[in-house]
Amino acid sequence: MEPVRSRPVETAPVEIADHRRLVMSLAPEPAVVEMPLERCLGLVSARPLTARLAVPPFTNSAMDGFAVRLEDVRDATPGHPVRLPVAGDIPAGSPAAEPLEAGTAMRIMTGAPMPVGADAVVKVEQTDHAPGITSPPAEVAIFEAPEPGANVRRCGEDLQIGDPVLEAGRVLDGPCLAAAASVGHGLLAVRPTPRIGVISTGSELSGAGQELAAGSIPDSNGVLLAGLVADAGAVVTEQARVPDDPARLREVITGWDVDLVITAGGISAGAYEVVRQGLPELTFHKVAQQPGGPQGAGVVGATPVIALPGNPVSVYVSFHVYARPLIAALRGLAAEPPMVRAGAGAAWRSPAAKTQFMPVRWEDGTAVPVHRLGSKSHLVASLPLVEGLAVVPAGVDAVAPGDALDVLVTRGGIQ
Template sequence: MALLRRKKKLVEEAEAPTPPTESLPDPPRTGEDGMRVMEDHRDYLLGLVEPLPYFGMSLLDAHGLTLCEDIRSETDLPAFDNSQMDGYAVRAEDIAAASQGEPLSLTVAGHVAAGDDGTEELAQGKAIKVMTGAPIPPGANAVVPLEFTDGGDEQVKIFEPVTAGEYVRLRGSDIHDGDQLMSRGQRLDARTIGLLAAAGIDKVLARPRPRVVVVSTGAELVDPGRPLERPGQIHDANSFMIAAAAKAEGCQVWRVQVASDEPEAVREAITDQLIRADLVITTGGVSKGDHDVVKQVMPSLGTCDFAEVAMQPGKPQGFGLIGEDRVPMIMLPGNPVSAYVSFQCFVRPVIRKLMGVEPLNHHPVRCVAGSVMRSAKGKLQFGRAIVREDNGRRLVDLVGGHSSHLLGDLAACNALVLLGEDTEVVDAGERVMVWMLDND
């Protein structure tokens, strides 16, 4: 991982670090209003990051990560013929005449449990009691379920016949030696990890979880759980929300709060995190205000790009490559809803590229507007919304207003409605495009 290659450098308090001289590629074009299209800005950021290098790791450590190799089985699954049921291994031809009225009686010649070698050969006219998963003894070709018998230990009465192969799991009936189990680019989940473990595979090549540091800045910030001691203070919602969103994408996350608007404090806090970061995310300080210190200190940290994107919420955006390792840093606006929507638009795709996860972007779904929706022309509007099923249709209704401080409405929604730059009114019954937030 990149962490092993990095060396932390002490930064003299009186001297800012020298920024790298390599500049960023030319940014995307803007419209007549000076703003970028959301998709253009997103694609620009994606072009500036590369997937993290992969390495070998244990199956459980790889849960949720992207596989970087094709894996073929080196064994049959099951590896041997075994019993599908608790019952008796028999020769099917020996009990062909069994019935409820005239059961057949066989001598029980042995017992085989799961884990036994099951090498005792079954003689004609006899049965061997077997447990689920036990090897089928040589000479047997079927299993009579316990429910078809009287359950005897020395002699067993069989009331129903079975056919050859019935209630037997044949070797290789699930997976053959040489079958492909997983392909490069697949994400490892509980089911695929179970399959690999069954095939005897304990390690895989996968891309690691990105190490993400979320930095919130502002003299007004107070950690939740601590009292607000003076007017103007607020509890820090952004860093918790964005850290949780990054964690939900599978990242390792650290949260850092800088309760200051002093440029040196912000610069030092960000620089100190580079030793453990594959991605730095900041919230606040990227607009045009006097105290937008992130924007002030970025030129001393690395190469940077600040832009206005034709979207609401989330117009001010920043990006940089900082430190000697050119760690990507995404700077989000400070209003909570703006920060969250910006995460979905820009940070989530970057995280997924670092992890090698496809698709990078949200998959939009079509829904039917449940009521009239209004939008300001000229910007892509992200409306907080609730999607519900109604007689086989997906209906969507907006929640609350467009203001970017309304966390209650954000928490209540399960989707974002995308209203295009040329859209002013959507009538009830018209179709709209939606990003689902809870199950995408």
């Protein structure tokens, strides 16, 4: 195959912030959809949520025991219990009971509505009634006088109708959904999960596990990107491995209905750079960073495309620096990457003319390179060890133990 000539690679590198601005400009305003609460796990709330119900929605018992009037039991002691006839039984889920008559008690279960007239609940352990699955007694002995309101949850004591519950832009986990359900919501306004298309490029690529022909290598970038997309809270709905055929690349992308396409490979200065050749409408940069200098971004038709370099560590670094913030924006989240400040746990070299993203792991609270060869872009076998990317600014050619660095957290937190 004859190489297709593309625009020349720019010789002057651009700053990371400039390319990141280009990438983030691709993010449209995320859509808003209403979905049943049980399908919203992991989605992002699009609007603030307020209580439609009070919490608790009615005054109820906080304990299994006996609802009483204070004046009837104020003199109860272990040595001189007060004995009261039991006028009723109130299980959880029952409608409101009849009013509690003076000189009587009612057995009541946790969460059951308090009868009108009752001031407190005496725990079953403070009576002569055996706890457990039993019938209500005809009479109960009260061994201790309760405080006013003891073991009673008042209507609205946690939340009143109209009180704020969840802010917009919140990732909805189990506790969030439980809170929404408890205040009366069955439908939630959310941002839909971004649909991502992933393309690994190169005629040398073979499927994972396939026998390799001469000159072939396994396609690790496709599975790497699919996993990183899932970790970022999006879903891969399309995936392809495209040879060095610019027309085929364009055909694949224009045939997909996705919110974002991420490609790996084909953007450097070689003769067969399929993404540069097949997608000339993208802007391609040499960014002043290591690894992952070649970068591209733009729109094909109406679809945003991020073009990453082809070496796996460069893919990993570039995804976290550029693609992950864009996916966050598509989800309706703040796009700033999670950074922490940490000391270096070892010495290493850095290219002074570039910002270095050193793959590191945590060791006693310090950042230590995961591989003795540092940040070279082909060290794919070290990726399972990476927990963050230590950011060494341009102008620094060496890192010493104890030097304070920003670390972009890619997995977990400081250990």
